[in-house]
Amino acid sequence: MSSIRQAKHQRIPAFLRSWGGVFGAGWLIFMFLASITARWWRPYDVAEQDLIARLQGPSSEYWLGTDAVGRDLFSRVFTAGALPLQASAVMVLVAFGIGLPLILIAAERGGRVEEAIGRFAETIMSLPSTVILLAAIGAIGNRIYPVMMIFGLLVSAALYRILIGVAKSSRQHLYIDAARVDGMGSIRVNLAHVLPSMARPIAVQAAIVYAIGLLIINGLAFLGFGPGEPQPSWGFMIKDASDNIFNSPWMMVPPGVALSLTVMAANALADALAGPLGIPEYTPPKRRRTISASPAQQSEGTDNLALSVRDLSVVVEGGPTLVSGISFDLRQGEVMGLVGESGCGKTMTARSLLGLLPAGVEVSSGSIIWQGRQIAGLPERDAIKIRGREIAMISQEPMVALDPLFSVKSQLTRPLRRFRGVGRREARRIALELLRQVGIVDAERVLRCYPHQLSGGMAQRVAIALALTGSPKLLIADEPTTALDVTVQAEILSLLRALVAETGMSVLLVSHDLGVVADICDRIAVMYSGQVVEAGTVAEVLEDPYHPYTMALLGANPHVADDAPEPERLAAISGSVPPPGNWPEGCRFADRCQFAASECSVAFEPEPAHVDGMSLCIRTGELRRTGAQWAPEHRGAELAVESEAP
Amino acid sequence: MTTTVQSNPPAIEVRDLVVRYGGGRRAMKTPPAVDGVCFDIAPGETLGLVGESGSGKSTIGKALLGLQPPTEGTIWLHGKDVTAASLKERRTLASELRVVFQDPYSSLNPARRIGQTLAESLRLIGIKGDAARARAITTLESVGLPSDSIERFPSQFSGGQRQRIAIARALVRDPNVLVLDEPVSALDLSTQAQVLNLLADLRDEHKLAYLFIAHDLGVVRFLAHRVVVLYRGQVMESGPVEDVTSRPRHPYSVALTAAAPVPRPAEQIDRRAHREALSVGSASTAPPDPKGCPFASRCPLADGQCHAERPMLRLIGGQRVACHHAEQVGVTWPPPPN
Ligand SMILES: Nc1ncnc2c1ncn2[C@@H]1O[C@H](COP(=O)(O)OP(=O)(O)O)[C@@H](O)[C@H]1O
Numbered sequence: 001m002s003s004i005r006q007a008k009h010q011r012i013p014a015f016l017r018s019w020g021g022v023f024g025a026g027w028l029i030f031m032f033l034a035s036i037t038a039r040w041w042r043p044y045d046v047a048e049q050d051l052i053a054r055l056q057g058p059s060s061e062y063w064l065g066t067d068a069v070g071r072d073l074f075s076r077v078f079t080a081g082a083l084p085l086q087a088s089a090v091m092v093l094v095a096f097g098i099g100l101p102l103i104l105i106a107a108e109r110g111g112r113v114e115e116a117i118g119r120f121a122e123t124i125m126s127l128p129s130t131v132i133l134l135a136a137i138g139a140i141g142n143r144i145y146p147v148m149m150i151f152g153l154l155v156s157a158a159l160y161r162i163l164i165g166v167a168k169s170s171r172q173h174l175y176i177d178a179a180r181v182d183g184m185g186s187i188r189v190n191l192a193h194v195l196p197s198m199a200r201p202i203a204v205q206a207a208i209v210y211a212i213g214l215l216i217i218n219g220l221a222f223l224g225f226g227p228g229e230p231q232p233s234w235g236f237m238i239k240d241a242s243d244n245i246f247n248s249p250w251m252m253v254p255p256g257v258a259l260s261l262t263v264m265a266a267n268a269l270a271d272a273l274a275g276p277l278g279i280p281e282y283t284p285p286k287r288r289r290t291i292s293a294s295p296a297q298q299s300e301g302t303d304n305l306a307l308s309v310r311d312l313s314v315v316v317e318g319g320p321t322l323v324s325g326i327s328f329d330l331r332q333g334e335v336m337g338l339v340g341e342s343g344c345g346k347t348m349t350a351r352s353l354l355g356l357l358p359a360g361v362e363v364s365s366g367s368i369i370w371q372g373r374q375i376a377g378l379p380e381r382d383a384i385k386i387r388g389r390e391i392a393m394i395s396q397e398p399m400v401a402l403d404p405l406f407s408v409k410s411q412l413t414r415p416l417r418r419f420r421g422v423g424r425r426e427a428r429r430i431a432l433e434l435l436r437q438v439g440i441v442d443a444e445r446v447l448r449c450y451p452h453q454l455s456g457g458m459a460q461r462v463a464i465a466l467a468l469t470g471s472p473k474l475l476i477a478d479e480p481t482t483a484l485d486v487t488v489q490a491e492i493l494s495l496l497r498a499l500v501a502e503t504g505m506s507v508l509l510v511s512h513d514l515g516v517v518a519d520i521c522d523r524i525a526v527m528y529s530g531q532v533v534e535a536g537t538v539a540e541v542l543e544d545p546y547h548p549y550t551m552a553l554l555g556a557n558p559h560v561a562d563d564a565p566e567p568e569r570l571a572a573i574s575g576s577v578p579p580p581g582n583w584p585e586g587c588r589f590a591d592r593c594q595f596a597a598s599e600c601s602v603a604f605e606p607e608p609a610h611v612d613g614m615s616l617c618i619r620t621g622e623l624r625r626t627g628a629q630w631a632p633e634h635r636g637a638e639l640a641v642e643s644e645a646p
Numbered sequence: 647m648t649t650t651v652q653s654n655p656p657a658i659e660v661r662d663l664v665v666r667y668g669g670g671r672r673a674m675k676t677p678p679a680v681d682g683v684c685f686d687i688a689p690g691e692t693l694g695l696v697g698e699s700g701s702g703k704s705t706i707g708k709a710l711l712g713l714q715p716p717t718e719g720t721i722w723l724h725g726k727d728v729t730a731a732s733l734k735e736r737r738t739l740a741s742e743l744r745v746v747f748q749d750p751y752s753s754l755n756p757a758r759r760i761g762q763t764l765a766e767s768l769r770l771i772g773i774k775g776d777a778a779r780a781r782a783i784t785t786l787e788s789v790g791l792p793s794d795s796i797e798r799f800p801s802q803f804s805g806g807q808r809q810r811i812a813i814a815r816a817l818v819r820d821p822n823v824l825v826l827d828e829p830v831s832a833l834d835l836s837t838q839a840q841v842l843n844l845l846a847d848l849r850d851e852h853k854l855a856y857l858f859i860a861h862d863l864g865v866v867r868f869l870a871h872r873v874v875v876l877y878r879g880q881v882m883e884s885g886p887v888e889d890v891t892s893r894p895r896h897p898y899s900v901a902l903t904a905a906a907p908v909p910r911p912a913e914q915i916d917r918r919a920h921r922e923a924l925s926v927g928s929a930s931t932a933p934p935d936p937k938g939c940p941f942a943s944r945c946p947l948a949d950g951q952c953h954a955e956r957p958m959l960r961l962i963g964g965q966r967v968a969c970h971h972a973e974q975v976g977v978t979w980p981p982p983p984n
């Protein structure tokens with residue numbers, strides 16, 4: 001994200017970093033300058049006839065040959081560029097001059113104003129433009145500029161249709177509202193904020209419309225509605241050449257190439273301005289490193305151990321480590337919470353269990369033993385057998401899991417038929433059952449709904465039903481309630497608890513809210529900078545934290561007991577999580593820790609803590625002896641100038 | 647808890663505010679986004695506005711800021727009627743009344759340096775050049791950011807830092823009222839605590855009045871003095887934040903307070919049992935009967951009167967409550983834990 005944004009501020013504009021952009025911009029500028037200056041440097045006058053040298057090919061005298069009356073094609077081709085290049089630019093200016101204000105007004109006002117402008121645009125677009133152009137020529141004669149201005153008016157309606165959506169979504173940015181709150185007037189808001197954010201689509205459309213204008217002007221010239229002899233135009237020169245195609249086929253080449261190159265240049269510029277499509281490039285999954293798990297690890301633990309993660313590391317290929325050597329166990333029917341600030345590696349850990357790491361990110365070492373099998377870095381064709389069937393996932397945004405184009409019914413029945421091998425009717429019956437199981441009362445109605453018709457809480461219920469289609473034994477829930485209201489969150493948590501009791505599945509819950517973890521989890525692993533820094537049962541860790549980071553997270557939570565007074569200040573943790581690749585030696589939390597001492601800066605092993613948990617803090621024993629508590633910062637501490645990196 | 651001095655007008659006074667989106671006959675049929683809301687905020691006071699999403703919290707903020715014209719009702723700022731202020735009047739108001747939005751990624755123009763964003767706001771009141779620059783730097787430092795931030799772009803800051811920038815942007819005009827629309831909802835817990843502490847410091851330092859919009863009662867309890875609980879655009883309960891959170895008198899407030907999870911497992915087990923015993927219905931999308939109580943379809947106490955007659959706000963104890971059966975709440979309902 002940030003690299004894309006930053007690229008924008010580099011010196012060379014993005015569109016000039018592709019060959020198409022360089023060619024497009026270069027050729028248009030060259031042709032424009034060459035054609036408007038042609039009268040001063042061309043070897044012959046455009047009307048100068050050499051009747052002896054008619055219909056000639058290229059020669060040292062006539063570089064690009066001559067036409068049927070012996071006029072120099074080189075001089076004529078370059079001179080001819082001036083009119084279309086300028087008239088089309090005028091057309092573009094008129095089109096945007098009319099279109100943009102209408103677009104901005106419609107986007108700002110909305111409602112009836114937008115409706116009226118929209119209807120006006122529709123009306124104009126329904127008019128047959130060729131007929132109008134020819135009628136205009138009939139009325140005002142062969143005057144290219146006025147005719148192209150009329151064409152610009154017609155084009156403005158098309159621009160409205162294309163750009164109104166862009167303008168409306170650009171107005172959704174909160175910085176527009178912020179500017180209005182500043183007291184900025186409507187015109188200024190549009191000029192300073194709305195238009196610049198639309199710059200790219202505007203530039204793309206301008207280049208496309210410009211190319212169309214070039215074609216129209218030369219098309220009219222071909223039909224004889226050009227600048228008129230002896231003034232040259234590419235269109236008429238092409239017409240002339242096609243009349244002489246058998247006598248001198250060469251004549252077609254200079255105007256044909258000039259016109260094609262110029263139109264291609266405008267289109268290439270449009271493509272370059274549009275930039276790469278928003279679709280991420282597909283990188284085929286690399287051959288995974290085979291990771292051997294020692295047999296000792298497989299036999300370890302009790303018989304109901306569902307998942308055992310040992311020394312798992314996740315890295316960006318050729319880049320920094322994201323998760324470094326974490327270990328945890330999950331028993332059948334157990335709910336484990338993975339907590340920590342964003343950027344600590346919670347989601348990467350969760351996704352590595354499913355083999356769903358982003359492109360370029362991979363498990364580099366360690367093992368994931370699922371039901372006695374090593375599944376770390378499994379090839380895609382094997383991972384797909386586990387994903388959805390044995391291990392399923394729900395995420396913060398239920399809408400991501402649901403396809404907007406399909407009804408709830410078809411989204412549920414398809415995986416049901418695949419996972420359970422049932423027929424259509426049976427699949428429908430199970431789908432209804434699943435919806436009822438996730439607490440949806442009017443399951444019949446919801447089955448017919450499309451995702452956009454569901455509220456956030458309802459969509460998350462449907463996403464959970466979808467995750468249940470494969471009867472998974474492990475559900476990975478990545479911030480499943482963060483986007484929901486507290487009342488809805490409480491309902492979803494109750495639902496998850498009921499499902500665990502009913503189906504005996506295990507849940508790995510990723511969350512940054514310790515309240516959510518306290519509500520539903522049996523065990524907890526607190527992550528910081530790619531490591532587990534404290535683990536144990538929820539009761540132990542949250543009631544009596546060993547690690548300073550856990551203490552700090554608890555202190556930052558404003559939910560005090562009902563009868564306790566609200567603290568004057570919350571125990572904020574100054575600074576922020578160091579980015580991967582920038583982790584300090586020794587304790588990674590040292591920069592932000594109130595108890596950091598010299599011994600913290602060398603590497604150390606985790607200390608056993610709680611009944612069968614751990615704490616990754618070298619001062620654990622000492623801090624417990626002295627009963628250290630994370631202190632809220634003093635007043636004004638937040639005002640101290642920070643120098644941390646983002 | 648309220649410190650309203652009679653001689654001074656409130657910083658904000660809102661009476662019978664109604665806001666409808668869209669126009670025409672169809673809009674008149676759907677219930678308004680904000681329906682008859684009244685509240686005051688004294689100078690230096692923080693009023694929390696809570697409710698689930700879609701309850702109209704942001705719409706009230708927008709109406710105050712002039713971003714959404716009210717359909718009915720009046721808004722006073724320091725005793726001056728600003729309900730229909732013109733753009734020119736808004737420009738002067740803009741120095742007194744500022745905003746911080748929820749999404750720190752959308753609220754800063756990505757193409758502008760932080761300095762430009764702050765200077766743009768100052769230029770509107772005629773502060774330019776070096777004076778603007780100096781003021782921008784002082785303000786950024788006052789929210790805990792280094793002075794060289796003015797040369798940087800929003801993409802170079804983390805979410806919490808951007809929210810500090812948004813706060814600086816609000817403070818740079820030296821206002822006395824801030825609308826905070828879920829300013830910490832998008833932040834991590836630890837960053838949230840930093841920003842909440844900062845907001846508390848700034849309020850005490852500059853005697854700022856806050857309209858603090860949030861959906862998390864824990865957060866509201868930390869920052870606010872008084873709270874208004876909103877449901878479907880209507881005020882269900884309002885009063886001192888301690889009273890409303892520890893002794894809610896409206897069934898919806900009871901449900902809201904019970905739903906927030908606390909990070910203490912033993913206590914949370916009791917709270918969960920308590921919440922499940924409430925048997926408050928889950929949110930439905932069906933529009934409520936306009937004649938009755940908006941909460942009736944979910945309320946375990948609802949009876950014939952509730953469906954037939956819209957309850958008015960009544961003063962009970964220290965709170966104002968819109969419920970026919972408020973006297974039962976906390977007495978015969980919710981059921982005592984067994
Ligand atoms: N621009 C808009 N146009 C139409 N309806 C809107 C608009 N913004 C909000 N609403 C509707 O108004 C109601 C209140 O919304 P809002 O004030 O955003 O609530 P909250 O901030 O409490 O989530 C909701 O029903 C919402 O769908």
Ligand code: SF4
Pocket residue numbers: 547548549587588589590591593594595596597600616617618619620
């Ligand atoms: S090792 Fe040192 S710096 Fe790290 S958490 Fe423990 S006391 Fe703090």
Ligand code: SF4
Pocket residue numbers: 896897898939940941942943945946947948949952957968969970971972
């Ligand atoms: S008025 Fe009736 S329905 Fe409404 S909250 Fe009170 S008891 Fe419930």
Ligand SMILES: [Mg+2]
Pocket residue numbers: 703704828
């Ligand atoms: Mg809102």
